[in-house]
Amino acid sequence: MLCELLTEARVQEINPEDHFPTLERFNAMTGRIKAAATQIEIADGRFLNDWIAVGLSELPALKSRIAAENADDWGASRPHGILLCNFHDIRDREIFFNNDQISPVPVLGRIAVFGEREAANRHPYLAICLIGKPDAKSSYPAVLRAYAHPCMNWAKWALTDSILERETIDAIQRCRFGLSNRDIQIRLTKPLFDMNVNMEGETQPACIPDFLIEVLSRPLSRTVVIETMGYTDTRYRNRKLRLKDYFTAIDLRRSDKLARLIHHDPSQFGSEDEAKREFYKSLRDDIISINNGTDQF
Incomplete structure (x- = not known):
């Protein structure tokens, strides 16, 4: 409910x-x-x-x-x-x-x-x-x-599921303000229901991405899926990585393109500032490419 x-x-x-x-x-x-x-x-x-x-x-x-x-x-x-x-x-x-x-x-x-x-x-x-x-x-x-x-x-x-997810939201919002200077508007959503695309012949895990970003100027363009990597535990990370194909497939409901998946993973960088810069750059560049219709990833 x-x-x-x-x-x-x-x-x-x-x-x-x-x-x-x-x-x-x-x-x-x-x-x-x-x-x-x-x-x-x-x-x-x-x-x-x-x-x-x-x-x-x-x-x-x-x-x-x-x-x-x-x-x-x-x-x-x-x-x-x-x-x-x-x-x-x-x-x-x-x-x-x-x-x-x-x-x-x-x-x-x-x-x-x-x-x-x-x-x-x-x-x-x-x-x-x-x-x-x-x-x-x-x-x-x-x-x-x-x-x-x-x-x-x-x-x-x-x-929000964790403190780190709130930090992910903060990072997306910073990027959003930067994109607004280029007149690029996005919609940010945290879904709560399974978004699996039916794949015949296999049992599918629940596919509930942490965050979805849609570029509003291109409503039928591919979605950016953001996953927060909240723990360094090997089993947790492997489970998240196994969901990649399900996350990227969510756009197949409306087109023949796959969604773009970006991990917010501060543990993989030497400092918090470096992690913020890399996430900002990856997200900004992908959204600009989608907005310009030049996305080839």
Whole structure:
């Protein structure tokens, strides 16, 4: 549900201004999420837009609506809703916010965290929480369980899988600003669903690129796929490298050309500055070639 909401609301499209969060951009994003929620049915005849709190300030009203519902009217389900909120940390089954004046939100059940074995704190996070009565005897709803995933910032809830992915976004944005001086505009997206092109006779792994870049002036030109190489672990890197043919094949859905694959791989360079320069140069040169129609890679 979370992936569907964010994709339909275009939250996973990352724009130049998204690094500069404002209340206006936050409100525009939450409005698109609520519009996308009109298409998701959570019970017979009940759609998510009436049962979602987008941001902590909307949670009390959602709880009150759920508390007033007759369970018999929900058929096989129980009255429930969804909270989406941005937060800072998780400790002892509580969600903490980056503001000491906001009380932490207790979660009765499990809080699943994407990549929870990683030691590094990757705040901010986006949480999707199930809101409902703990049992038939309870009179008031609570947060029953939650899933948390790192995201960009408080006003841009695009999911990011790691700190290094955020650095990849920063590097792409720097290149994007440079390209804008040449009047070259791009679309940057972090997809959340499998993009495999059907290949007969083989079992295919899930193909979900880290990032996609499209050159807007040439809408049918090849896509640039960006993969963040986040670890030096051999098995991890080999798995990523085995996906190359699947990543480059995603453009075969619309043309006879293969997508371009670029790795953001700081560990292969002597310094962080060198890694940034090489990634910038590779990305800039490929996008300029695509824009000019001279791409031969």
